[in-house]
Amino acid sequence: xxxxxxxxxxxxxxxxxxxxxxxxxxxxxxxxxxxxxxxxxxxxxxxxxxxxxxxxxxxxxxxxxxxxxxxxxxxxxxxxxxxxxxxxxxxxxxxxxxxxxxxxxxxxxxxxxxxxxxxxxxxxxxxxxxxxxxxxxxxxxxxxxxxxxxxxxxxxxxxxxxxxxxxxxxxxxxxxxxxxxxxxxxxxxxxxxxxxxxxxxxxxxxxxxxxxxxxxxxxxxxxxxxxxxxxxxxxxxxxxxxxxxxxxxxxxxxxxxxxxxxxxxxxxxxxxxxxxxxxxxxxxxxxxxxxxxxxxxxxxxxxxxxxxxxxxxxxxxxxxxxxxxxxxxxxxxxxxxxxxxxxxxxxxxxxxxxxxxxxxxxxxxxxxxxxxxxxxxxxxxxxxxxxxxxxxxxxxxxxxxxxxxxxxxxxxxxxxxxxxxxxxxxxxxxxxxxxxxxxxxxxxxxxxxxxxxxxxxxxxxxxxxxxxxxxxxxxxxxxxxxxxxxxxxxxxxxxxxxxxxxx
Numbered sequence: 001x002x003x004x005x006x007x008x009x010x011x012x013x014x015x016x017x018x019x020x021x022x023x024x025x026x027x028x029x030x031x032x033x034x035x036x037x038x039x040x041x042x043x044x045x046x047x048x049x050x051x052x053x054x055x056x057x058x059x060x061x062x063x064x065x066x067x068x069x070x071x072x073x074x075x076x077x078x079x080x081x082x083x084x085x086x087x088x089x090x091x092x093x094x095x096x097x098x099x100x101x102x103x104x105x106x107x108x109x110x111x112x113x114x115x116x117x118x119x120x121x122x123x124x125x126x127x128x129x130x131x132x133x134x135x136x137x138x139x140x141x142x143x144x145x146x147x148x149x150x151x152x153x154x155x156x157x158x159x160x161x162x163x164x165x166x167x168x169x170x171x172x173x174x175x176x177x178x179x180x181x182x183x184x185x186x187x188x189x190x191x192x193x194x195x196x197x198x199x200x201x202x203x204x205x206x207x208x209x210x211x212x213x214x215x216x217x218x219x220x221x222x223x224x225x226x227x228x229x230x231x232x233x234x235x236x237x238x239x240x241x242x243x244x245x246x247x248x249x250x251x252x253x254x255x256x257x258x259x260x261x262x263x264x265x266x267x268x269x270x271x272x273x274x275x276x277x278x279x280x281x282x283x284x285x286x287x288x289x290x291x292x293x294x295x296x297x298x299x300x301x302x303x304x305x306x307x308x309x310x311x312x313x314x315x316x317x318x319x320x321x322x323x324x325x326x327x328x329x330x331x332x333x334x335x336x337x338x339x340x341x342x343x344x345x346x347x348x349x350x351x352x353x354x355x356x357x358x359x360x361x362x363x364x365x366x367x368x369x370x371x372x373x374x375x376x377x378x379x380x381x382x383x384x385x386x387x388x389x390x391x392x393x394x395x396x397x398x399x400x401x402x403x404x405x406x407x408x409x410x411x412x413x414x415x416x417x418x419x420x421x422x423x424x425x426x427x428x429x430x431x432x433x434x435x436x437x438x439x440x441x442x443x444x445x446x447x448x449x450x451x452x453x454x455x456x457x458x459x460x461x462x463x464x465x466x467x468x469x470x471x472x473x474x475x476x477x478x479x480x481x482x483x484x485x486x487x488x489x490x491x492x493x494x495x496x497x498x499x500x501x502x503x
Contacts, residue, residue, distance in 0.1 A: 009195075009199055009203070010192070010195060010196060013191075013192070013195045013199075014188075014195070017188060017191045017192065017195075018188060021184045021187055021188055021191075024184075025180040025181070025183070025184045028180055029173075029176060029177050029180055032173070032176045033173050033176070036169055036172055036173060037166075040134050040164060040166060040169050041134055043080065043134070044134040044135065044136045044162060044163075044164045045136055047078070047081055047136075047162050047164065048136040048138050049138075051084055051160065051162060052138050052140070052160060054070055054074070055070075055140060055160070068096065068100065071084045071085075071096060071097065071098040072098050072100075074098070075098040079165075080164050080165055080168065081098075081162070081163070081164055081165075082133060082163050082164065082165040083097070083098055083099060083133075083161070083162075083163040084097070084098045084160070084161070084162055084163070085097035085098065085099075085102060085160070085161050086158040086159065086160050086161070087106075087107040087111075087159055087161065088158060088159075089115060089139075089156050089158065089159050091106075092106050092107040092111070092112050092115075093105070093106060093107075094106070094107055095158065096158070107159075107161065110135075111135070111137060111159075111161055114137055115137065115159060131165070131166075131167065132166045132170070133163040133164060133165055134163070134166060135161060135162065135164075136161075136162045137159055137160070138159070138160045138162070139156050139160075140156065140157045140158045140159070140160055141155065141156055141157070142154050142155055142156065142157050202232075206227075206230065206234040207234075209226070209227065210234075210237075210238070210241075213225070213226050217245065222245065222252070225242045225245065226238035226241050226242055228242065290318060291318045291319075294311055294314050294315055294318065295315065298311035298315060337379070337380035337383050337474070337477050337478065338380050339378045339379060340378070340379065340380070340381060341377075341501060342376060342377060342378075342379050342381045342384075343374075343376055344374060344376075344379075344409055344433055344435060344498075345370055345374060345409065346381075347379070347381050347384050347385050347388065348368070348407065348409065348435070350385055351385050351388035351389045351392060352366060352392070352407075354389060355392045355393065355396065358393070358396055359392075359396050359405070362396050362399060362400065362402060363401075363403075364395075364396050364399050364402060364403055364404065364405055365402075365403075365404045366392075366404075366405050366407065367404060367405070367406045367407070368406075368407045368408075368409075369408045369409070369410075370408075370409045370410075371409055371410040371411055373411070374410070374411055374433065374500075375411055375431060375433070375500040375501050375502075376500070376501045377433050377478075377498050377499070377501065378499070379478055379498070380474075380478070383474045384474065384478070386471070386474065387471040387474050387475060387482075388437075390467040390468065390470070390471045391471065391494050392405065392407075392437065393467070394467065394468070395437055395439035395441065395492070398439055398441030398442060398491075398492065399439055399440060399441045403439060403440040403441060403491075404439070405437065405438070405439050405440075406437075406438045406439075407436070407437055407438075408434075408435075408436045408438070409433070409434070409435050410434055411431055411432065411434070411500055412431070412432055412434060413431060413432070414427055414429065414430050414431065414432055418434065419432055419497065422481075423481055423483075423497050426479070426497075427479070427480065427481075427497060427499050428479055428499050429499035429500055429501070429502055431499075431500040431502055432497055432498070432499065433497070433498045433499070433500040434495060434496070434497055434498075435496040435498070436493060436494070436495045436496075437493065437494045437495075438491060438492075438493040439491045439492055439493075440490070440491045441491050441492060442488065442489065442491075443486045443487050443488040443489055443490055443491055443492050444484070444486040444488070445488055446486075446488075449484060449486060452468055452484055453472045453482075453484075454469065475496055475498070478498055478499075479498070479499045480496060480497045480498040481496075481497050482494060482495065482496045482497070483495050483497075
């Protein structure tokens with residue numbers, strides 16, 4: 001399912017904002033709730049101190065009859081004050097209360113537990129049914145002024161319990177929660193809207209422009225460019241993209257120029273092939289007649305006749321011309337290859353057999369390094385033998401003072417580092433057969449390497465310059481490629497890449 005970058009960013013931003021607002025609101029609510037409850041606790045302490053002070057005044061004035069009225073009136077004046085009662089510390093019986101009906105009853109168990117724990121310093125919360133109160137216990141001590149009526153036996157005359165209702169506090173807390181919720185929702189939508197606006201201006205708009213530019217490029221308009229005026233990452237991206245597009249346009253023009261050059265070259269070669277074919281046919285028949293006539297004349301001469309040397313030289317040149325004509329015909333009208341599953345090693349052995357006498361004569365040592373697990377290759381054995389022979393003859397001729405010709409055959413995977421990207425695009429099989437011929441001759445100058453496979457290009461005094469061109473064509477017809485590498489003074493290396501039969 002398609003989901004735009006804008007939607008993903010907005011969803012992620014909304015979720016992050018929601019989490020932040022939720023955590024912030026929860027912390028604020030917790031803080032506000034604690035602050036409100038602490039304020040009510042402080043109220044309980046203040047009320048307790050005030051009531052205690054009022055009781056002391058009543059006792060000092062010996063006006064204990066006004067105690068009940070005082071306790072009832074104070075709860076009437078302060079609505080939050082829900083109960084004031086005084087109970088005996090020994091049995092917990094209430095003997096004075098703002099609610100007269102409670103007199104004679106036993107105080108709450110929570111109060112007794114705090115009394116037993118001697119916990120009078122901190123106010124506490126107590127629940128009665130579904131209501132909650134803040135409560136504070138205070139000792140009413142038997143001061144010297146009180147001993148006239150109460151005697152001196154008791155240190156504590158009673159325990160005063162003051163209760164403040166938390167109903168309004170809970171209502172306030174609920175309102176705080178609702179307000180935080182409303183604020184969070186409003187903040188969420190405001191922040192979300194801000195994100196949408198910012199993303200639309202800073203991200204979505206430039207991305208849409210880039211997409212529009214790319215689509216126009218896809219339609220073939222390579223003159224259009226992205227806006228580089230932005231001073232952010234989109235500006236850098238546009239600059240890089242435009243630079244890449246300039247390189248693509250330049251490469252496309254070079255490719256088109258190269259294609260035109262190759263087409264023109266192919267056209268010229270095709271025309272040249274037709275001309276060569278016609279000329280070769282015109283030369284071949286008269287040359288055959290001349291050869292027959294000279295051979296007859298040569299055979300009729302006596303062995304000691306000095307003219308035999310002349311006729312022998314003529315016959316040698318006729319054979320050379322005949323080889324050139326055959327080469328021209330083979331180049332102009334090549335024979336289609338007949339493919340068979342063949343062993344590269346067997347084909348190479350036959351080629352070496354024919355070359356061996358000449359190599360021995362030139363004092364060239366032939367060294368072979370063959371992979372024993374070499375797979376078979378679909379090839380025309382005769383044509384591939386011609387390729388091997390051409391390469392080896394060139395190598396031997398490049399070492400007139402002797403040297404070494406090393407032939408290496410091995411297999412590798414198509415994706416290995418031994419196979420460059422250009423070769424990978426040509427080879428169709430997973431495995432590649434590699435045949436490498438390396439000599440120790442004089443090498444080829446760098447400026448001549450790019451022309452070495454061109455027809456009729458040669459630096460030798462003898463030859464037509466068609467051997468390497470024909471060899472390249474044969475290898476390419478086999479679905480492979482041949483490349484050359486050379487260093488002047490160190491030798492030359494021809495490498496053939498052929499698709500191997502996958503094992």
